[in-house]
Amino acid sequence: MEKAIERFIRYAREFTTSDPESDNTPSTEVQFDFMRNLEAELKEIGLQEVELDENGYLMATIPANNGEDSPVVGFVAHVDTSPDFEGKNVQPRIVEKYDGGIIHLNSSVSIDPSEFPDLLKYKGQDIITASGDTLLGADDKAGVAEIVTAAEILLNDTQRKHGKIRIGFTPDEEIGRGADKFDVKKFGADFAYTLDGGEIGELEYENFNAAGAKITIQGRSVHPGFAKDKMINASLVAHKMIAMLPAVQRPEHTEGYEGFFHLLSFKGNVEKAELQYLIRDHDMQKFKEKKELLLKVADLVNMEYGQELVHMELKDQYFNMREKIEPVMHVVDLAHEAMIKAGITPDVKAIRGGTDGARLSFEGLPCPNVFAGGHNFHGPYEFIPVPSILKAVEVILNIAELAQKRK
Numbered sequence: 001m002e003k004a005i006e007r008f009i010r011y012a013r014e015f016t017t018s019d020p021e022s023d024n025t026p027s028t029e030v031q032f033d034f035m036r037n038l039e040a041e042l043k044e045i046g047l048q049e050v051e052l053d054e055n056g057y058l059m060a061t062i063p064a065n066n067g068e069d070s071p072v073v074g075f076v077a078h079v080d081t082s083p084d085f086e087g088k089n090v091q092p093r094i095v096e097k098y099d100g101g102i103i104h105l106n107s108s109v110s111i112d113p114s115e116f117p118d119l120l121k122y123k124g125q126d127i128i129t130a131s132g133d134t135l136l137g138a139d140d141k142a143g144v145a146e147i148v149t150a151a152e153i154l155l156n157d158t159q160r161k162h163g164k165i166r167i168g169f170t171p172d173e174e175i176g177r178g179a180d181k182f183d184v185k186k187f188g189a190d191f192a193y194t195l196d197g198g199e200i201g202e203l204e205y206e207n208f209n210a211a212g213a214k215i216t217i218q219g220r221s222v223h224p225g226f227a228k229d230k231m232i233n234a235s236l237v238a239h240k241m242i243a244m245l246p247a248v249q250r251p252e253h254t255e256g257y258e259g260f261f262h263l264l265s266f267k268g269n270v271e272k273a274e275l276q277y278l279i280r281d282h283d284m285q286k287f288k289e290k291k292e293l294l295l296k297v298a299d300l301v302n303m304e305y306g307q308e309l310v311h312m313e314l315k316d317q318y319f320n321m322r323e324k325i326e327p328v329m330h331v332v333d334l335a336h337e338a339m340i341k342a343g344i345t346p347d348v349k350a351i352r353g354g355t356d357g358a359r360l361s362f363e364g365l366p367c368p369n370v371f372a373g374g375h376n377f378h379g380p381y382e383f384i385p386v387p388s389i390l391k392a393v394e395v396i397l398n399i400a401e402l403a404q405k406r407k
Helices: 003-012 029-045 117-122 138-156 234-244 284-305 322-328 330-341 356-362 386-403
Strands: 048-052 058-062 073-078 093-095 127-129 165-170 191-197 202-206 209-218 260-268 272-281 310-318 347-350 369-371 383-385
Touching (some): 003 127, 003 386, 029 048, 029 138, 138 191, 138 383, 191 202, 191 356, 191 386, 202 330, 209 234, 234 284, 272 284, 284 310, 322 330, 322 356, 330 386, 369 386
Parallel strands (some): 073 165
Antiparallel strands (some): 058 165, 202 369, 209 272
């Protein structure tokens, strides 16, 4: 299992950030480079049916060794890292036997347990961080490393009996496209698990309903000395729209099942401004109401100015997989049992985000989410405890062994 640590550190060093502005699949060539290297590694350790397609999706098979008719189980992770923060030149480092104090990443960035109290859960454990200049990429290269390591163990340990297992790696999950071109039929699993959760013990089969909005505001630029009754400052119109949305429904003020409007980016000047929003809610009705409110705000601003200054592209991205998982709850129960067997207390909760599993569940592949072990994703404060990585590998192995009895 220790290979999982070496693999994660090696994978984390590779630049694989996805790009929401690109129309290519994958959205960045560096993801394809990573997949090619991973393809070679899977072949080297002996996996069968290793196939990397033209869209950057990599699949492989661990053949059954139990001689029985067992369900085909899948494990899925994504290779891209979030464009929310710098993902190039990642320098992972191990803090040995964390002492409970502040972890100083560089001269200006620290992980302080007074701000991130979850850190104290891992006192005495080795913890992997980045340098403070980049994210770490445990989301989801930890999941990739855990699946590959478990696959190698299953191939070499003939005492572990299991049915056929499929593994899959996707690009562009962080920009909402991870399942766009995932061939569920070719994957051929009866059910699967994404290894894309947070801290140890997380087990999730609910996630946000999600939409994205790109808002363009066309202003009117006039020399400020002669602007009276003529100028329309697009940036100020954008600020007006932002102020019309409820402040209490921003991510920094929400938790649990509370949804939000997230201002992802804002750029502009007098002549033109662009906003990108994420809309999230677990409850479908509240999700619809949030989208309607955003559209209404745009209409009200256009009415105020008597012209269509505001143009909006509003697109659904994924939906809450709960409705697809509840009819097959034995899939969740299996992961629950696998964690108990590994000495882990399962923490069943709703994801305040999304995974490839949400989309895949709606395409006919039930796919709840299992922890990969990381914390504070998408920023410089990200960290992952070493024992959490090892336990995730153990859970994969347990699922593989337990599933053979569930036909």
